[in-house]
Every structure is written in C-alpha cells, then in structure tokens.
Amino acid sequence: MPSLSIHAGGLQLNNPILLAAGILGTTGASLCRAARAGAGGVVTKSVGSLPREGHPGPTIVHVDGGLLNAMGLPNPSYKDFQDEIDTARAGKVPVIASIFGSSAEEFAKIARGLKADAFELNLSCPHAENYGSELGRYPDLVESVTGAVKAAADVPVWVKLTPNTADIIELGLAAQRGGADAIVAINTLKAMAIDIETGYPILGNCFGGLSGPAIKPVAVRCVYELASRLEIPVIGVGGVSTWEDVVEMIMAGASAVQVGTALLRGYGVFEEITVGLSRYLERKSLTLEELCGLAGRRRS
C-alpha cells in the first residue's frame, strides 16, 4: 500500500485525513475515539477565554445536501480544557486546539494558556457575535491575530478562513504575512432556514453555517485559489464525505483534508476514506505529493 504519511503545516501526520473543528471535539474521549478510528489528526471544539453555553436550540437543521448549524461556540473556557487535550493525546495523533477570541490579545492569552500540538485560529465561525468571521473577514485583523498567536505559541499556527467574503485570497495572504504555518479553508457558509408552518427561523440563533456536500464545490474553488497564490500549505475542509472528495480536494491543492459533517455516518468514515485513498493512489501509481495541486498544473 502507498504511504499516506505526510508533513503538513508543521505536523507529521500518519495520514492526511483530520477530524474538523466543532465535530465530536468537546471531550478528550471522543477526540481519542476519532484518532483510534483512523484520523491522522484531530482538531478540538473551539475554546475561548470564558465559559459559554452556546445558542438556544434548535442548533442544527438538516437541509438538502447538508446541515445548518448554530452551536454558538459553547465551551468551558481554555482554563478548563487542558485535561481534554491531554486525554485526546492518548489517541497518539496530533491534537490541534481550535481557539477563538475577539482580539489579538485574547487569542494570544489563550494560546499561552494551552498546550497542544498546534493551534487552529477560528477566524471564521459565521454565527457568534464579536467572534469568528466578524474578525476574520478583515485582512488586517487576520494578520494581527495570526502574528500575536505566532509570537505567543511555540507550535504551528493554522488559520481557518471564512468563505463569507468577496476575496478569500486576500485573507489567506494576510494570514501568511502574519506568519501562519498553514491555512485551513473553509468554514461554513452563512445561511438560514425558515419553518414554513409558522414563519419562525428554525435555528435558535436565526443564522447558522451551512456544511456538508452542498458546500464542497465552494471549498474546492477556495482551496484551488489559495493554493495557487500562497507559499504556505492549505488544509482543505468543506463537504468532504468520501475518498473521491478527498482526491478532488488534494488535486485542488490541499496538503491535508478535514472531515466534519460526514461524521453523521459515524466514526467509520476515517477508515473508509483512508482505504479508498490508498487504493486510488496504488491504482494510479501516484504519491500524495504528486496528487497535490494537480488541477493547477493541468491548467498551466
């Protein structure tokens, strides 16, 4: 079988398939279970500086081709989260702490207070006031937050971008200027659903983020654009559910791929995808390095 091990964004990974932030990442035990099920790395639920209960329900709605969610960044605060990271490490894969804040200083404080194998900066959650994409849509803030965390942390820093912008390349370049070790693209697309019996917006927060197969073509385009322009690696995320989706994402330029909504099918998706990817590489006599960015090279 061809090797799936890679070096991406400053981390050595057994395989390029990671658990995405916000999915089964509240407890160390569930992160560990993802690792044991075959994830090459796991990203925690985003943690902030203060405990948050999140938005009232409904927090998710199933829609055609995906899922809408507005969890609202529930977390016990970074001060109460180190135990979960330490438990997750028993899974023997890198544990990436997703963190959020409303300023560069807040991000840096959290990064100083947590020990993880890498940080992923949530500059992209589309449904929490004062956080996520409310900062992440401004290139200068993306750069200053990234720079502040880089200065505070001695581990790789990944920056997760929002697609809810006119030009994601600008955001990627800003993160690169700030010293990011990798870009993670994309977070969910801001969206909503309405109950036609009553007219109520279904999500407790009214707005949420769309994930799942419906957003994969958007994610592939963003990864392609970012990978074409940036020097740093891009980690692809958005609607990936099968090994074919992973191949497409890697061809677009992703060095590694995160899986989220597909976990609706259970933890088995990791093995399903890595086995499928291995067989594909074997059949094509390709390595992951050769596959990465193939679509861009076809065009040049």
Add this chain to the structure above:
Amino acid sequence: MRPINCIIEEVRSEAPLIRTFRLDRNLDPAPGQYVMVWIRGVDEIPMSFSGPDTITVQSVGEASAALFGLGAGSSVGLRGPLGSGFILRGKRILLIGGGVGTAPLAFLGEQAKAAGIEVASLLGFRCKEDLIFQERFEALGDTIITTDDGSLGIHGRAAAGLDELNLFDYDQIYLCGPEMMMWDIISRTQEHAKKTQACINRYFKCAAGICGSCCLDPEGVRVCVEGPVLMADRLLESEFGRYRRGPTGGKGPCRG
C-alpha cells in the same frame, strides 16, 4: 429532516410538575427513544415517549416551563424519534423507574405485556403526590412503590425495594430515572449489569451524533445516537454516576 409540525391534542396533569402531552400523530417510537421538541422562539429539548403518541414532561427549566404554557391546539416542531430504544428480551422482565423516568417504562411494559411477557415493576418517587402512572403499572403486574418520605409504599429510595425482589427471576431489567437513583441501583446489582438496560440522560445539543456534547467518558459514547439506552455494564466503568457535562462542555456533579 426539518422539524415536523405537530399539534398538541390534549394536555393531562399527572403530578404537580408533570404533564403528559398527546400529539396529533403516532411517530412510531420504540420505548426509550426520544424526540427533540422545538418550542418555537424558546429552545429545543429532548423528551422521552410515554406512549406511541405521548410525551411526559417534568417542568425543570425555561423550555419545559414554556411547553407547560402550551395547551391543546398549540403546535410544536418535532425531530424524531431518535436514538436507540429498549430492546425486549426474555419471558419475565423487571422495570425499575424513578420519578418521571417511569414514563418510558410504562410504555415499554405495555408493549411487553402485549407480547406475552411477564412484567413486574419497582417504582420510586419523592412523595405520594409525585406518583404517576400507578394504574398503568398495576395493570401490567406486581408493582412495588417506594417514596423518599414514606408517604406511600416502602420508605426510602427505589433501591430500598430491591430486598423484595429476587433479580435472578428476571431475564432482563429495564431502568430509567434520576442519575443517582439509577447509579444506586446499578452499583448494588452489578452481577446483573449484563442484563440491565438503562435509559440515561446527557446534555444533547445536535441530537445527531456530531457535536460531541453528550459523549460519555472514557469511551466517548455518543449518547444521543448510541443511547440513550445503554447496557449497565458499560455504565459501570464510565463517568455515569460520578460527573456529567453541562451546556459549556465542562464537568459538573450528577443530579438526583
């Protein structure tokens, strides 16, 4: 699935803080399964079925209080039935319930009796006034009642009724109630854990097995999809009865 619009056909008061809501449709749930009830403009909360078309609710917070404000003719949005229900096994079964946790057991017992299974029940309540579904359980078979204050039946918690029973007589035991009451039973009857199905409660947000808020240590069991009914032997080695996570994901004490 988007929430299904459902009309409340009837509201029945069972005890001072417990009401049964009869819905305009049978969602064909298995006893032990739950449904996410959306009280529009307020919140969405998990509720257990007390019959094929009924949920029985104890008022404990803002959302259940808002549900209590709804009368016959009002509507709610429903997602479900969800999760794993109880599985009927054997010829003789024992139901052990506490408080509003007796609701899914009454539903289960009625299905069991209809299938020709012999049913006995041990039910614990805080006091006589909190007693619910007495007639339903007595119609199923032998029923032992305990109350914490001694106002009816055996004085003590549900576990106090265990002395009246020989658990080896039963092929399967079904348990639902407040966590510390269930923990009390499970920890005293460990040799029967492999034949005890317990319907447990954790903080559900997505109810789809992906957000992770209900995961049980140390295995990371996603209670909202792999539960809420779990075998007691899995619970013995878990966080159950020791701590539970709240809405922030932080650990806190178990209640009840």
